[in-house]
Amino acid sequence: xxxxxxxxxxxxxxxxxxxxxxxxxxxxxxxxxxxxxxxxxxxxxxxxxxxxxxxxxxxxxxxxxxxxxxxxxxxxxxxxxxxxxxxxxxxxxxxxxxxxxxxxxxxxxxxxxxxxxxxxxxxxxxxxxxxxxxxxxxxxxxxxxxxxxxxxxxxxxxxxxxxxxxxxxxxxxxxxxxxxxxxxxxxxxxxxxxxxxxxxxx
Ligand SMILES: Nc1nc2c(c(=O)[nH]1)N[C@@H](CN(C=O)c1ccc(C(=O)N[C@@H](CCC(=O)O)C(=O)O)cc1)CN2
Ligand SMILES: NCC(=O)N[C@@H]1O[C@H](COP(=O)([O-])[O-])[C@@H](O)[C@H]1O
Numbered sequence: 001x002x003x004x005x006x007x008x009x010x011x012x013x014x015x016x017x018x019x020x021x022x023x024x025x026x027x028x029x030x031x032x033x034x035x036x037x038x039x040x041x042x043x044x045x046x047x048x049x050x051x052x053x054x055x056x057x058x059x060x061x062x063x064x065x066x067x068x069x070x071x072x073x074x075x076x077x078x079x080x081x082x083x084x085x086x087x088x089x090x091x092x093x094x095x096x097x098x099x100x101x102x103x104x105x106x107x108x109x110x111x112x113x114x115x116x117x118x119x120x121x122x123x124x125x126x127x128x129x130x131x132x133x134x135x136x137x138x139x140x141x142x143x144x145x146x147x148x149x150x151x152x153x154x155x156x157x158x159x160x161x162x163x164x165x166x167x168x169x170x171x172x173x174x175x176x177x178x179x180x181x182x183x184x185x186x187x188x189x190x191x192x193x194x195x196x197x198x199x200x201x202x
Contacts, residue, residue: 013044022180138182
């Protein structure tokens with residue numbers, strides 16, 4: 001079965017692009033059915049349109065607070081009937097009620113080796129901490145920030161003279177390899193678990 005995936009973005013969408021390219025392979029067990037951005041005019045929307053994927057903008061600045069924004073965002077996602085939601089450079093903290101509506105089937109890619117360096121400015125945190133290994137993590141989204149079960153990780157070296165930009169660029173390349181691999185593993189595990197359940201029903 002091919003999993004229906006909706007992707008949330010806020011910007012460039014380079015991770016979205018990696019997922020689009022992976023899904024273009026007929027053997028990949030997922031298809032991207034909708035891309036939703038909380039920011040209008042971002043390049044990620046152009047990437048989705050070029051791939052023939054439906055897009056929608058739910059601009060958080062157009063709503064009076066998080067609750068009405070998240071209600072609109074939830075409606076846009078539910079309209080697509082996704083099996084899995086992928087946050088890909090999505091930059092809004094989601095309230096517990098929203099996360100629970102998609103419990104266990106929402107993934108995020110975070111540019112650090114969690115549990116190290118949660119939140120924003122992860123590359124600055126890594127350089128200030130003096131770590132020699134950095135990387136990225138795909139995890140299940142929970143109400144707590146950047147805290148859910150880890151699906152996969154990729155490590156890269158921190159090199160002498162690295163700046164935030166040089167480290168971010170190295171990690172971003174790893175993200176583009178990690179996210180499709182992690183999504184495949186996540187989808188295949190869910191399918192196997194569902195098949196296992198049906199065996200007991202029979
Ligand atoms: N409930 C959860 N929501 C989100 C998670 C999560 O694990 N649980 N992951 C984040 C993604 N993320 C880091 O990977 C992250 C994104 C945004 C922020 C943040 O502080 N955002 C600010 C606004 C920043 C902006 O709009 O430029 C905010 O929401 O006030 C922290 C971490 C996605 N959501
Ligand atoms: N906390 C979330 C976060 O920092 N996400 C990060 O935003 C960057 C841009 O992604 P993009 O090129 O896919 O838009 C990526 O490095 C991603 O890990």
